[in-house]
Amino acid sequence: MRLPRIFRTTPFRLTLLFLALFTAAASLFLAYIYIATAGEATRRTDQDIRREMRSLVGVYDRAGVDAINQSLIERASSEKPFLYLLLTRDGRRISGSIEQSPVENFAGKPAWTTFQVTDIDAQGHPVKHPARGLQQKLSGGEVLFVGADAGEDEAYVTKIVHALQAAGLLVILLGLAGGVLVSRNVSRSMVSLIDVVERVRNGETGVRAHVRGARDEFDELAQGVNDMLDRLERSMAGHKHAGDAIAHDLRSPLTRLRARLEAAYIDVEAGKGNAEEALAQALDDTDGVLKTFGAVLSIARLQAAGQAPNPVIFDPAELAADISELYEPFCEEKDLEYASEITRDLSIRGNREFLAQALANLLDNAVKYTPAGGAIMLRVRRRSSGEVEFSVTDTGPGVPDEDRDRVIQRFVRLENSRNQPGAGLGLSLVAAVAEAHGGRLELSEGPGKVGEMGPGLRVAFILPRP
Amino acid sequence: MRILIVEDDLEAADAMARGLTEAGHECTRGADGQEGLTAARDGAFDVMVVDRMMPRMDGIQLVETLRREGDRTPVLFLSALGEVGDRVDGLQAGADDYLVKPYAFPELIARIQALARRHDTGSVQTLLKVGDLEMDLIGRSVQRAGKSVDLQPREFQLLEFLMRHAGQSVTRTMLLEKVWHYHFDPQTNVIDVHISRLRSKIDKGFDRPMLQTVRGAGYRLDA
Numbered sequence: 001m002r003l004p005r006i007f008r009t010t011p012f013r014l015t016l017l018f019l020a021l022f023t024a025a026a027s028l029f030l031a032y033i034y035i036a037t038a039g040e041a042t043r044r045t046d047q048d049i050r051r052e053m054r055s056l057v058g059v060y061d062r063a064g065v066d067a068i069n070q071s072l073i074e075r076a077s078s079e080k081p082f083l084y085l086l087l088t089r090d091g092r093r094i095s096g097s098i099e100q101s102p103v104e105n106f107a108g109k110p111a112w113t114t115f116q117v118t119d120i121d122a123q124g125h126p127v128k129h130p131a132r133g134l135q136q137k138l139s140g141g142e143v144l145f146v147g148a149d150a151g152e153d154e155a156y157v158t159k160i161v162h163a164l165q166a167a168g169l170l171v172i173l174l175g176l177a178g179g180v181l182v183s184r185n186v187s188r189s190m191v192s193l194i195d196v197v198e199r200v201r202n203g204e205t206g207v208r209a210h211v212r213g214a215r216d217e218f219d220e221l222a223q224g225v226n227d228m229l230d231r232l233e234r235s236m237a238g239h240k241h242a243g244d245a246i247a248h249d250l251r252s253p254l255t256r257l258r259a260r261l262e263a264a265y266i267d268v269e270a271g272k273g274n275a276e277e278a279l280a281q282a283l284d285d286t287d288g289v290l291k292t293f294g295a296v297l298s299i300a301r302l303q304a305a306g307q308a309p310n311p312v313i314f315d316p317a318e319l320a321a322d323i324s325e326l327y328e329p330f331c332e333e334k335d336l337e338y339a340s341e342i343t344r345d346l347s348i349r350g351n352r353e354f355l356a357q358a359l360a361n362l363l364d365n366a367v368k369y370t371p372a373g374g375a376i377m378l379r380v381r382r383r384s385s386g387e388v389e390f391s392v393t394d395t396g397p398g399v400p401d402e403d404r405d406r407v408i409q410r411f412v413r414l415e416n417s418r419n420q421p422g423a424g425l426g427l428s429l430v431a432a433v434a435e436a437h438g439g440r441l442e443l444s445e446g447p448g449k450v451g452e453m454g455p456g457l458r459v460a461f462i463l464p465r466p
Numbered sequence: 467m468r469i470l471i472v473e474d475d476l477e478a479a480d481a482m483a484r485g486l487t488e489a490g491h492e493c494t495r496g497a498d499g500q501e502g503l504t505a506a507r508d509g510a511f512d513v514m515v516v517d518r519m520m521p522r523m524d525g526i527q528l529v530e531t532l533r534r535e536g537d538r539t540p541v542l543f544l545s546a547l548g549e550v551g552d553r554v555d556g557l558q559a560g561a562d563d564y565l566v567k568p569y570a571f572p573e574l575i576a577r578i579q580a581l582a583r584r585h586d587t588g589s590v591q592t593l594l595k596v597g598d599l600e601m602d603l604i605g606r607s608v609q610r611a612g613k614s615v616d617l618q619p620r621e622f623q624l625l626e627f628l629m630r631h632a633g634q635s636v637t638r639t640m641l642l643e644k645v646w647h648y649h650f651d652p653q654t655n656v657i658d659v660h661i662s663r664l665r666s667k668i669d670k671g672f673d674r675p676m677l678q679t680v681r682g683a684g685y686r687l688d689a
Contacts, residue, residue, distance in 0.1 A: 329659045357650040
């Protein structure tokens with residue numbers, strides 16, 4: 001038979017384990033209490049008996065059997081008399097308050113015994129009391145027994161034992177109840193998480209675990225699961241978006257390519273026109289399509305992975321110097337003034353190749369949009385926040401404030417730059433690289449308007465501290 | 467040059483073999499990794515062009531097997547996978563160069579020639595000589611017809627690469643990869659400017675220019 005779910009939960013099992021440990025500890029503790037109280041009572045009775053015995057033995061040693069008898073008579077009239085029995089050397093009763101010794105097989109050595117005495121209570125009913133007794137041989141050969149009713153002490157002990165039993169039971173019941181409560185509570189949190197996992201497994205999207213706001217480990221777990229799901233769904237959406245984007249943005253150049261080839265084919269078939277030029281043009285178009293395809297693929301992969309592959313820690317100054325070395329002559333050739341301002345000895349963590357490509361794309365863009373006579377500047381610096389910022393500033397026409405977000409979006413190219421070559425993917429790829437490194441892009445106005453130039457664009461590529 | 471083409475896309479292999487044959491090379495083909503391995507064990511080839519993803523035995527396994535058997539024939543990997551990690555995997559398996567599909571034919575030829583050339587220079591050279599151009603790799607100096615040419619460090623590396631592949635076309639992508647160690651295509655032709663600067667330093671004042679532009683391919687340094 002399967003136990004109800006609540007009894008199969010981990011917290012309940014743990015509760016049982018703790019309960020067992022706690023019961024063991026409580027038992028030890030109760031045993032100590034028992035020994036310290038009930039044991040103490042018995043010891044006190046025994047001590048009294050021993051003292052009485054010593055006193056009687058003293059009387060006997062000084063004055064013999066008659067003196068003992070006299071003494072017993074006196075003592076029997078006291079408020080709480082001991083039980084006495086005096087026997088001859090061969091065991092016959094001489095005198096005493098009880099008929100028969102409770103000690104069996106007396107061998108001559110002092111012997112302790114626990115026995116029962118019967119008493120008559122106030123209502124006339126016989127009541128049995130537990131009692132303790134000591135029997136020993138006197139120097140003349142007679143045998144003396146001294147006993148004491150342990151009744152009151154015993155009642156006290158019984159009370160303690162009952163109290164201890166009740167306490168033990170309470171401990172177990174409270175423990176079990178607590179276990180059930182804790183398990184219920186824990187398993188309610190777990191069940192809701194398990195439910196979320198189950199629904200996600202069945203392909204549901206948008207399911208999120210409930211965060212109760214208790215800031216405990218369940219909330220942490222639920223938050224973790226939610227973050228993971230967010231990330232997965234974003235990645236899935238990214239894939240889907242990449243697919244759509246590829247379809248959308250490759251279709252038009254491919255259509256153009258097909259039309260061009262078709263026109264060339266018709267011309268050649270009709271015997272007028274030269275295939276060579278059309279083919280050369282088609283090759284160029286194909287290269288363009290491939291470049292777009294490569295960029296889309298890189299963006300999609302970066303967005304899907306959510307992080308840059310093979311990251312290493314390195315000095316951004318080296319990277320910036322390398323890229324400057326590649327682009328500076330190129331800028332001069334285009335009659336653009338190139339300057340760089342590079343802070344040394346910083347460190348960043350990332351994929352060198354992708355970061356190099358991002359910087360190259362930023363510089364490509366700057367070169368593309370800045371008219372001759374303009375200037376381009378590459379800066380690497382540490383922000384006060386500890387982040388490392390690469391920035392490329394140009395003196396081109398810039399990007400209007402309201403369009404800045406849009407330029408980062410994939411494939412968006414501003415209306416007035418349609419006549420410039422390029423797939424319009426540059427900044428989107430840079431943005432994807434920044435995001436994959438946990439960083440971001442910030443676009444702002446360049447140095448402002450100077451004559452025909454400006455106001456320019458400043459693109460900051462910001463990486464978190466490693 | 468004897469070239470082994472191991473490629474499961476028969477049409478692509480056809481086009482490649484036709485182009486290479488026209489360029490004066492002798493081509494043998496293997497339609498998958500297993501065939502490629504058998505062919506490679508049989509014949510002595512100058513260069514092998516190996517597709518990465520193939521049935522039966524993929525390119526990585528093929529190259530690893532050959533390298534384990536002590537075959538040092540230069541291998542050019544062809545692959546549709548172009549990410550950094552993929553390229554590193556290919557090179558670690560023992561390939562000598564890596565070309566991402568689709569590629570321009572001049573790029574393929576240039577790389578095949580570069581590989582073959584690299585293979586047959588057995589001894590270490592300290593002095594490179596192409597025509598009247600001389601490069602001292604230890605003294606880090608360059609002379610043309612006895613006249614000293616002053617080069618920046620990167621220009622020196624660029625010229626060294628061109629001299630080592632003198633008479634062959636080298637593409638812009640190859641230069642960016644081998645001289646600058648970048649594996650992406652810039653949207654602009656940044657390399658051209660570096661070439662023209664180098665050209666002005668080694669060809670200026672001489673009747674015969676050595677550094678040629680090859681239309682549709684890249685550049686070539688002629689003796």
